[in-house]
Amino acid sequence: MDRRELADFLRSRRERITPAEVGLPAGTRRRTPGLRREEAAQLAFISTEYYTRLEQARGPRPSREVLAGLARALRLTDVERAHLHHLAGAPPGPAAAGPPREVRQSILDLLDRLPQAAATVMSAIGEVIAWNDLAAALMEDFSALPRRDRNLVRRAFLGPPTDGRLYGVSDVEHFGRASAQRLRTVAARYPDDPEVRELVAELLAGSEDFRRLWESHDVLDEPTLCKTFQHPLVGPVTVNCDVLDIADRDQRVVIYTATPGSPSEQALRLLSVIGTQRMDVTG
Incomplete structure (x- = not known):
């Protein structure tokens, strides 16, 4: 308690x-x-x-x-x-030591079966723990990042302002607010997990925005239905955002799809061909 x-x-x-x-x-x-x-x-x-x-x-x-x-x-x-x-120390279900990071194989297979959608799996604390090729092309090659830098909550509040912070998304303020609210519920579910404690302490020490949101004690988590990525190669990509909860793993599958026939759909098709190549870099 x-x-x-x-x-x-x-x-x-x-x-x-x-x-x-x-x-x-x-x-x-x-x-x-x-x-x-x-x-x-x-x-x-x-x-x-x-x-x-x-x-x-x-x-x-x-x-x-x-x-x-x-x-x-x-x-x-x-x-x-x-x-x-x-x-209050009376969780609705059995308590777990910390947020699970292992992704079920069927979920990994699902990501691969979505070639026209960018899809990621998020841990309870906002870490990208699985992704498909189109998500890497749209957002970032997560395989090239250390685990610490795959946490989107840390990136939203503490990322260097020169790197686009959160891939130029149009809802960065809403994402930050929802992330802080979600992290409050996670800290209550896993009160003894050192990684959760360290993340919260780091964000409180490094971000006034996070501290203000944290001190509100709000835990309402409203979904984002649409957002726009500012991609360095193909420009703005507006996508629908759908989230599927994996309740037994405390994880979420985030799926980004473009409206059929739209310029954003064409941009995603181009990204599926380009992949993670940096064609804007010469030499």
């Missing part, structure tokens, strides 16, 4: 709810944003003293019944509810 993170998360969720949302009068002498502690406790069917101790990081581990009441009172989403359980 992470008492401090649980306390901060509960407070951040309580402060975002207006009294009107739960049928309470706003009043004229309200000093705190959102609900008061006693109001949240009443909605969760627990005592104000108990709820206050939780927000002060002094409370005992909540039971699953109490967690259900808190999730209901604070109007948590499914992702936030799971995050709450992990922080």
